[in-house]
Amino acid sequence: MKGERTLLNWALEHSDPNANLGEVARKIKNIDPEIIEAVLGRSDAVTMKELATKAGEKQTPTEIRVACLEELESLAEDLNNSRDIAKLSLWPLLCGLFAGTEDPLVRLHAFSVAAAAIQNDTVTQEGFLKACPLPELNLLLLGEKHGETKKKIFRCLSCLLKSDELFDKFFVSEGIRALVDVFTNFAHETSLMANALFFARFCIEEGRPSSLFSQALRTLPILTVDETAPYYEDWAFLKNCWDRPCD
Structure with missing residues (x-):
């Protein structure tokens, strides 16, 4: 107006x-x-489309693609702009940047755009899930080798898991395997462990589907966690549910 x-x-x-x-x-x-x-x-919509298009060009230098995604992330924090991502049919393009064949920095910043866009809006979340269904997102989390990118995926999942149906899909579509992978192979990455444990606690405290998650907890590896670790409180909470399943 x-x-x-x-x-x-x-x-x-x-x-x-x-x-x-x-x-x-x-x-x-x-x-x-x-x-x-x-x-x-120029309207934000025009700018967003140009930024996404440039970011998707593999022949463009990585630093330029990353700069485009950083600017797009800033624009996507606005509610109207985040909804325009679907209207402009940009989700398929952006989700295509999640692929393991992409440059790791491009992949990281593509997930940053997604996390910024879907953080507070159901409409935008639905548009994202049409382009990147939850089972696919879980596989991306499982296959990702970079801790910072895994953290962005956990942030996306925390925004998306707002219904019983989506929680069920998370648990039955490699979600638990992805958590086990973090606890087993990334225990040395303090920040990532903190994110993963916080996410696991979030799943339990949301109360969805607790019996399924309690069973899944028994597949998690036993870790020795120092009481001074920044994520000790979340691990203790998880361990308590392990010892006394949260049914």
Whole structure:
């Protein structure tokens, strides 16, 4: 609306002073788009589409692709912009950047864009899941070798698991294996372990589906965790549920 008012004011300033408002409004529809862009500036939607397209070009240097994704992440934090990702059909392009064949930095920042976009909006989350269903996201988490990227995927999962149906899908589609993989092979990465344990505790405290998760807990490796570890409290909570299943 602000942009429309700006354009209307500009049109009034450059029109016959005797013309009525209706005539001016009708003339606006025929204004060259380049003139509109010059008056209002480029819309976020246009910018987002160009950024995503450039980020998806494998022949473009990695640093440029990453810069595009960083700017896109900033724009995606806005609710209207996050919803425009689906309207502009950008989710398939962005989810394509999650592939293991992609540059690790590009993959990391693509997940950052997704996490920023889906954090607080059900509509955007639904659009994301159409392009990257939960079983596929779990496999990406399981196959990811970089701790920072795994943390971004956990952030996405924390935003997405808001229904019994999605919790069930997480547990039966490699979700537990992905957690086991972190606890087994990434125990040396303190920050990632903290994220994984916080996520596991989140699953339990949400109360969905507790019996399934309690059974799955018994597949997790036993770890010796120092009481000074930053994630000790979450591990102790998890261990307590392991000893006394949260049914």
